[in-house]
Amino acid sequence: MGIVRISRTSLYANIPVILFIRIIYTMRSFWIQLTLLLVYLIIVFLISRILELVPWYKNGSALVQAVDPFTLSVQQLKQLLESRGVSEIGYVEKKDLVDLVKESAPVSQGEVQGLEAPRPTPATAHFSGALHFYEQVEDTKDSVWLVQVLRRGRALLDDAGWRSVRAQVAPFAIRTGVFDCRLDMRLCKSKGWEESLLVLAMPKGTRSKDKVILKTFSSKKPESVVGWVRAELSVRVHKVAGVEEARCGWLGQCAAQENSTAPGPGRDARDVRVLLLTHMLHPPLFLAALSIRFTGRVRFGMLAVRRGRLAAVRRRLGLPELGRAPAYLVVTPEKSVVYGRRRLEHFNFHSMNVFLKAVQPEMNDVFLCSLVVTNLLAILQTCQVWECLWWKHVAQCLWIMFSYNFWFFISWLLLLATYKFSVVSAAAELGLSLVHRASLSELGSLVRSDCLALMHHPYIFFTTFAVFAFVAALVLNRAWPVERGAGVRWTGVLPAGSRWISRYLFRPMGGISAPVSSNDHVREELEWLIERLAVPNLWLQPVVPHGYVKGLPAWRFRGWDACRGDSPAVLERLMDARDPADVLCRGRGTPRAGPDEAGSTPSGSDVSEDSGDEGAVAPAGMRPTAECAVCLEQYARGAWLCGLPCGHSYHQDCIMAWLTRDNHNCPVCRWPAYKQKHPRVE
Structure with a gap:
């Protein structure tokens, strides 16, 4: 192919059209791969339901099996109380521990089985100076820090006590660190840390990204330290004064809700609320820690109910489905459900954290979820690419991964730039309402449990997904082969790479050129693409079968x-x-x-x-x-x-x-090869 000279003006004039057609092609590819991903999830869903029917058919047991705490050992009871953040200090007899477990929450078989899994304690952070301390502790607005301050190189707790405290607060996403004042004396003097002590850092108010406050404690007993942390965090769970406040401020049952006595500034009827009805005086630590994690997104409250009055409270609230206390009621503008009655809804920090993320996701959660989905779609398409030369295969796979992630980040930048527009905000509110309905439904609960099961077994997920991707590629390639000369080469139903752009988006220009070898194919296609950019009737050429x-x-x-x-x-x-x-x-x-x-x-x-x-x-x-x-x-x-x-x-x-390269005219006379010549034309 000879040297092609084109004007820069004509090249620039066609760029918007090229981008538009490229977007259309990308969307076409996206929807096909999305369909394949939905087929995979449906298959996983059906297999999970079949596996659930096997024990039900054999034993006749329900999906959520309740466990009598009396059948558990003392060690298991203490582990349950520890995972829920309920203090068992002063309770020695097994009967007392059983009563305390019953007052905190019901017990399911899955929660007991989860106690057997090892729980690694996260490593503690060692701050190098004031700047590091400010960056990690005071600039983090949605987490809790427990920092041990060392004066003159001496710690308040010894190594064994510090390990015990770390192990007890780790299940509640409380991060720990150590700061030695010898590294930066100005910070310790400005904070008034004259002796070795413990510092608890957490958000001050209930708004998102609120100011961080620091509280100190100087006891050397690990039990006292954990109790102090529990008491400080429990303040974040609002104590509901009575049934009327629960009806108006938390359940939204009052007509004049704006004049109710609901707590806190910025109260909104569209908020997601978690209300605990219990006989206990203080909420479990896992609920208090969740109030920090979901600051500004979910409100947490606790209504203390006297023994024997639960039935009357249930009637006044109009919630006959509550059952016995304690009951965790999750309230959204669309629907209200009782937490803990479905699969994998356990009464600990990790399980309820996943549940609330699905009900009220943060922007970062949506971003990460969409990023995973985008890369899964890209992997599905890379499995449909096949080239005889390995370097071409690798190049096309890298191009697919790059293009999917490129358009993904472009879409997110566009969304963030227009998020404050009224139309985009209304669409986001509608999407959030749909998420509420889907997450609180029975089908949403089953899908969430399947996703959690895949996350807990990543090897099974990657293996099954790879097998499905290759089988889907084989089926699609068999269904849509691409003819090449006298034979057929399987290249996949969807094109990838620059050579596919010229083949599917551009019609060939007439001319005589000798066939090139496979090594020069990419270079020729690139020259071909540049040549076609200068043709005015580029987009008016018909597609010939x-x-x-x-x-x-x-x-x-x-x-x-x-x-x-x-x-x-x-x-x-x-x-x-x-x-x-x-x-x-x-x-x-x-x-x-x-x-x-x-x-x-x-x-x-x-x-x-x-x-x-x-x-x-x-x-x-x-x-x-x-x-x-x-x-x-x-x-x-x-x-x-x-x-x-x-x-x-x-x-x-x-x-x-x-x-087959879309040159549908005779190389010599330019007569269409698909059209019979009339005798008068001859």
């Missing part, structure tokens, strides 16, 4: 008999402006055939050299030529030729390579 190539005549070359291209009879006919095909066919006694009779031999037929004259007679109407105008090589005896409706013939491999 490739099915017509099967009807083109093909035969083995045995020469043109006595009527070669340099024959005097042929030259005489040419000088008389008559068709030389009459002379060519006269020697064989073959009558002149029309265009419809020329397709007797399919392009893919294979006639052996020993088959006599079968397939060796040139169809009527073919013009005598001694060489192929595509590769510029002389015809060898026995070579397969292919003719076009205009009468010109070429090597079969050459013309097939030409036509």
Whole structure:
């Protein structure tokens, strides 16, 4: 292909159209891969339901099996209380521990089985100075820090006590650190830390990204430290004064809700609320820690109910489904449910944290979830790419991953830039309402449990997803093969890479060019793409189906008999402006055939050299030529030729390579190869 000179103006003029068509193609690819991902999730959902039916059929047990605390050991009871953040100090007898467990929350079989899993304690942070302390502690607005301050190199708690405190606060996402005042004395003097002590850092108010406050404690007993942390965090759970406040401020049942005595500034009826009805005086630590994690997104309250009055409170609240106390009621503007009655809804920090994230996701949660989905879609498409050369295969896979993530980040930047617009905000509110309904439904609960199961077993997830991706690629490739010359090469239902852009988005420009080798294919396609950018009628060219190539005549070359291209009879006919095909066919006694009779031999037929004259007679109407105008090589005896409706013939491999690259015109006369030539045109 020669050097193509195009104007910079025409190139720039076509860039918006190219981007628009590229976006359309990307969306088409996105929806197909999204369909495959939904099929995979449906298969996982069905398999999970089948596995759940097996124990139900054998034992007749429900999906959520309640456990009697009396059947548990003392160690298991203490572990349950520790995971829920309920202090068991002063309770020695097993009966007292059982009563305390019952007052904190019901017990399920899944929660007991979760106690057997090891719980690693996160590493403690060692601050290098004031700047590091401010960056990690005071700039983090949605977490709790417990920092041990060392004065003169001495710690308040010894190593064993500090390890015990860390192990007890780690299940509630309380981060720990150590700051030595010798590294930065100015920070300790400005804070008034004259002796070794403990510092608890947490948000001050109930608004998102609120100011961080620091509180100190100087006891050397680990039990006292944990109790102090529990008491400080429990303040964040609002103590509901009575049933009327619960009805108006938390359940939204009052007509004049704006004048109710609901707590806190910025109260909104669209907020998600968690209300605990219990006989205890203080909430569990896991609920108090969640109030810090979901500051500004979820409000937490506790209504203390006296024993024997739960039935009356239940009637006044209009909630007969509450059952016995304690009960954790999750209230949204669309629906209200009782937490703990479905699979994987356990009464600990991790389980309720996942549940509330699904009900009221943060922007960062939506971003991470969409990022995972985008890369799963990209992996599905990379499995559908197949190239003989390994470097081309790797290049196309990298291009797919790059393009998916590129458009993903562009979409998010556009969303964040327009988020404050009223239309986008209304759409976000509608989407959040749909998330509330889906997360609180039975189907949403099952999907959430399946996703958690896949997250807990990543090897099973990656293995099953890889198998599904390759099977889906095999099925799609079998369904939509791409023809190449005389054979078929499986390249996938969806194109990828720069060469696919030129093939699917641009129509070829007329011209004669020799076929290139596989090593020069990418370079030629790039030159082809640049050439097409300068063509004004680039987008008006019709898309021609490739099915017509099967009807083109093909035969083995045995020469043109006595009527070669340099024959005097042929030259005489040419000088008389008559068709030389009459002379060519006269020697064989073959009558002149029309265009419809020329397709007797399919392009893919294979006639052996020993088959006599079968397939060796040139169809009527073919013009005598001694060489192929595509590769510029002389015809060898026995070579397969292919003719076009205009009468010109070429090597079969050459013309097939030409036509399947969307060059649907004759290389010589430019007559369409898919259109029969009328006699008047001849």
